Amino acid sequence: MTYCLAILTRAGLIMAADSRTNAGVDFVSxxxxxxxxxxxxxxAIFICNAGNLSMTQNILMLVNRDLKTQASINIHxxxxxxxxxxxxxxxxxxxxxxxxxxxxxxxxxxxxxFLLGGQIKGEAPELYMIYSQGNFLRATKETPYxxxxxxxxxxxxxxxxxxxxxxxxxEAAKCALLSIDSTMKSNISVGPPINIVLYESDSLVVSxxxxxxxxxxxxxxxxxxxxxSVKRSFKDLPGLSWDLDPSIPEAENWLAPGSVxxx
Amino acid sequence: MTYCLAILTRAGLIMAADSRTNAGVDFVSxxxxxxxxxxxxxxAIFICNAGNLSMTQNILMLVNRDLKTQASINIHxxxxxxxxxxxxxxxxxxxxxxxxxxxxxxxxxxxxxFLLGGQIKGEAPELYMIYSQGNFLRATKETPYxxxxxxxxxxxxxxxxxxxxxxxxxEAAKCALLSIDSTMKSNISVGPPINIVLYESDSLVVSxxxxxxxxxxxxxxxxxxxxxSVKRSFKDLPGLSWDLDPSIPEAENWLAPGSVxxx
Numbered sequence: 048m049t050y051c052l053a054i055l056t057r058a059g060l061i062m063a064a065d066s067r068t069n070a071g072v073d074f075v076s077x078x079x080x081x082x083x084x085x086x087x088x089x090x091a092i093f094i095c096n097a098g099n100l101s102m103t104q105n106i107l108m109l110v111n112r113d114l115k116t117q118a119s120i121n122i123h124x125x126x127x128x129x130x131x132x133x134x135x136x137x138x139x140x141x142x143x144x145x146x147x148x149x150x151x152x153x154x155x156x157x158x159x160x161f162l163l164g165g166q167i168k169g170e171a172p173e174l175y176m177i178y179s180q181g182n183f184l185r186a187t188k189e190t191p192y193x194x195x196x197x198x199x200x201x202x203x204x205x206x207x208x209x210x211x212x213x214x215x216x217x218e219a220a221k222c223a224l225l226s227i228d229s230t231m232k233s234n235i236s237v238g239p240p241i242n243i244v245l246y247e248s249d250s251l252v253v254s255x256x257x258x259x260x261x262x263x264x265x266x267x268x269x270x271x272x273x274x275x276s277v278k279r280s281f282k283d284l285p286g287l288s289w290d291l292d293p294s295i296p297e298a299e300n301w302l303a304p305g306s307v308x309x310x
Numbered sequence: 311m312t313y314c315l316a317i318l319t320r321a322g323l324i325m326a327a328d329s330r331t332n333a334g335v336d337f338v339s340x341x342x343x344x345x346x347x348x349x350x351x352x353x354a355i356f357i358c359n360a361g362n363l364s365m366t367q368n369i370l371m372l373v374n375r376d377l378k379t380q381a382s383i384n385i386h387x388x389x390x391x392x393x394x395x396x397x398x399x400x401x402x403x404x405x406x407x408x409x410x411x412x413x414x415x416x417x418x419x420x421x422x423x424f425l426l427g428g429q430i431k432g433e434a435p436e437l438y439m440i441y442s443q444g445n446f447l448r449a450t451k452e453t454p455y456x457x458x459x460x461x462x463x464x465x466x467x468x469x470x471x472x473x474x475x476x477x478x479x480x481e482a483a484k485c486a487l488l489s490i491d492s493t494m495k496s497n498i499s500v501g502p503p504i505n506i507v508l509y510e511s512d513s514l515v516v517s518x519x520x521x522x523x524x525x526x527x528x529x530x531x532x533x534x535x536x537x538x539s540v541k542r543s544f545k546d547l548p549g550l551s552w553d554l555d556p557s558i559p560e561a562e563n564w565l566a567p568g569s570v571x572x573x
Contacts, residue, residue, distance in 0.1 A: 199462035203492050207540050217549050224550060229466055245552070255552040269547050276543030277470050283539065284532050286480050287487060289508070289518040 048236035049196035050227055051080055051095035053162045054219045055174040055186045056211050059254070060164045060246040063223040064095045065196075065231070067238035081242040082107065084114075084122050087252040091165040092122060092131065093244055097196035098159025098179065099150075105142045106135065106159075128173040129185075132163050136181035143179060160195045165246065172248050188212070194226075200233040201226030216245050216254075221269070224259070228270050239266070311499035312459035313490055314343055314358035316425045317482045318437040318449045319474050322517070323427045323509040326486040327358045328459075328494070330501035344505040345370065347377075347385050350515040354428040355385060355394065356507055360459035361422025361442065362413075368405045369398065369422075391436040392448075395426050399444035406442060423458045428509065435511050451475070457489075463496040464489030479508050479517075484532070487522070491533050502526070 051064040064081040078100060084092040094110075096103035113121040125131050143157045150157050158179045166172040174186035176193040186193055191211040194202065208214065208222045220243060230237045238261075245255040259266050314327040327343040341363060347355040357373075359366035376384040388394050406420045413420050421442045429435040437449035439456040449456060454474040457465065471477065471485045483506060493500045501524075508518040522529050 199496070200466055202496055203463055203466075204540070204544070206496060207537060208544055220550050221547060222544070225544070225547070233462070233465055233469060243550075257550065257552055265548070265550055272547055273543065274470060276539070276546065277467070280536065280539030280543060281467070281471055281485070281488070284484060284488070284535055285528070287483050287506075287520065287528055289520055 048234060049080055049097040050194070050198065050201060050230045050234075050237045051097055051162055051196055052192060052194045052198075052201070052205070052223055052226060053093075053095065053164045053174050053186075054192040054205075054209055054214070054223060055164065055172065056191060056209075056214050056216065056219055057248070058214075058216045059248045059250075060093075060166075060172055060174060061216060061219045061223050061243065062093045062095055062162065062164050062246075063220075063227060063241060063243040065227060065237045066240050066242070067236055068100050069236055070100075075236075077240070078104075079242065081244065083244065083253065083256075084110075085165070085251075085253060086123060088168075089251060090123070090167040091246050091251055091253065092128070092167075093162075093164050093246070094135070095162040095195065096159065097161075099155075099157055102139075102142055102146065102157055102159040103161070105146075106138045106161075109138045109142070110135070126167065127170055128163065128165060128167060128175065132175040132177055132183045132185075135161055135163060136177050136183055139177065139179065140181040162193055162195055166248070166251060168251060172246070197230055197234050197237050201230040204229060216247065220245055224266065225269060225273060228266060228273070232270070239263070241266070311497060312343055312360040313457070313461065313464060313493045313497075313500045314360055314425055314459055315455060315457045315461075315464065315468070315486055315489060316356075316358065316427045316437050316449075317455040317468075317472055317477070317486060318427065318435065319454060319472075319477050319479065319482055320511070321477075321479045322511045322513075323356075323429075323435055323437060324479060324482045324486050324506065325356045325358055325425065325427050325509075326483075326490060326504060326506040328490060328500045329503050329505070330499055331363050332499055333363075338499075340503070342505065344507065346507065346516065346519075347373075348428070348516060349386060351431075352514060353386070353430040354509050354514055354516065355391070355430075356425075356427050356509070357398070358425040358458065359422065360424075362418075362420055365402075365405055365409065365420055365422040366424070368409075369401045369424075372401045372405070373398070389430065390433055391426065391428060391430060391438065395438040395440055395446045395448075398424055398426060399440050399446055402440065402442065403444040425456055425458055429511070429514060431514060435509070460493055460497050460500050464493040467492060479510065483508055487529065488532060488536060491529060491536070495533070502529070504529070 053062040068078040069075040161177040164174040177183040188211040241259045247254045316325040331341040332338040424440040427437040440446040451474040504522045510517045
């Protein structure tokens with residue numbers, strides 16, 4: 048499994064990914080899942096991938112081959128991020144088409160997905176999520192973040208914190224790492240090192256990047272602090288009163304004893 | 311979708327369930343998913359169900375029919391909860407067997423699951439999770455809670471709080487409701503009313519039960535308090551330092567710019 052996420056705010060973009068990959072519990076390995084295709088000063092482009100690694104590697108190898116052979120259409124010539132999203136969607140369709148029949152025979156999924164974020168000179172910063180089927184979504188002010196892979200454990204903190212207008216990039220980075228840490232705690236198939244980039248709108252260069260390895264003091268610190276806060280907050284919550292609400296008819300107040308089917 | 315959970319501690323048992331049911335977004339309805347089959351003083355038996363409602367209803371109707379017709383084997387005559395788990399597993403296999411072929415034709419899943427908790431006089435309190443296939447798991451000191459349905463959003467708080475030896479039943483009830491509330495916030499297919507029962511070990515009667523409807527002041531209170539605590543705790547967490555760790559080789563510190571495939 049994998050967990051990648053990207054957050055777009057007025058101030059810029061955060062993209063982060065874990066590095067665990069596995070094909071069954073007995074083949075667990077490490078693979079980079081956040082890639083930087085930027086040309087400083089001209090375009091900032093970051094890609095994260097999730098899903099079948101042989102598909103996503105194949106697709107990114109084609110992206111690189113087009114770059115190396117200076118194909119007329121490549122990730123450095125396309126004029127907008129929208130075009131880049133379409134291009135990756137097209138390569139995804141091509142690679143899946145080539146492999147699907149053979150993987151299906153053995154019940155193996157070809158499913159994969161990408162996050163594509165960045166900015167091309169003259170354009171606004173953008174964030175896309177590209178599906179296995181080659182179609183894609185674009186982040187908006189109302190939906191300023193995307194996740195791919197094992198998304199559920201890390202979603203509640205994003206829903207509570209992230210706001211396109213008001214969240215600073217430092218806060219978004221902290222939230223992204225907390226979201227990844229919660230996921231690592233609940234699912235062993237997501238693991239370090241964690242790669243993270245911070246991109247400031249209109250800078251056209253990577254502002255910050257970090258690779259946080261297993262045992263990184265910052266990760267350990269936020270995990271411990273967060274656990275302590277959660278436990279303290281939980282203790283402070285009021286307990287449930289089991290008293291019935293007199294304003295509600297008694298049958299409404301109670302779980303009917305016996306099954307509803309018995310009467 | 312559905313979310314049910316049950317927590318077994320040394321002090322007793324908490325079982326709770328939401329009541330939302332849906333077949334597509336245009337057929338959303340309410341269904342009770344926590345049932346009480348107790349005989350006060352002799353046996354306390356609670357069942358929660360998740361998955362295909364036509365399967366789970368059918369299975370529970372058979373449980374009730376056996377009770378009504380006073381079949382020699384029924385939920386009130388079986389001597390242990392282990393036997394009750396086996397009995398429900400057998401009925402599950404029977405109902406799925408009858409329907410599977412027809413539902414498969416239209417790509418509809420027959421998948422369903424149950425939580426079975428309680429105590430029979432002379433036995434210890436127990437908790438089981440019964441799968442679609444009729445097999446089942448029993449809760450242990452190391453794994454003192456089970457969830458069925460939409461389980462991921464509400465799991466982190468359980469992992470952080472629940473302990474078989476030390477968690478009181480009041481704390482377990484609070485944790486169960488918080489877990490359900492987090493799930494409702496992130497997934498609209500889980501919704502009120504929420505039914506919850508509290509059973510104290512060796513009492514052989516239901517100690518407390520509550521039905522919390524939409525807008526219940528306690529639910530609103532813990533949601534608001536929890537959100538405020540989470541936001542405050544998040545603010546208090548230290549920010550990520552982007553400085554490199556001098557003890558680590560530079561290549562290790564940084565996300566390699568450009569794709570790994572370019573070199």
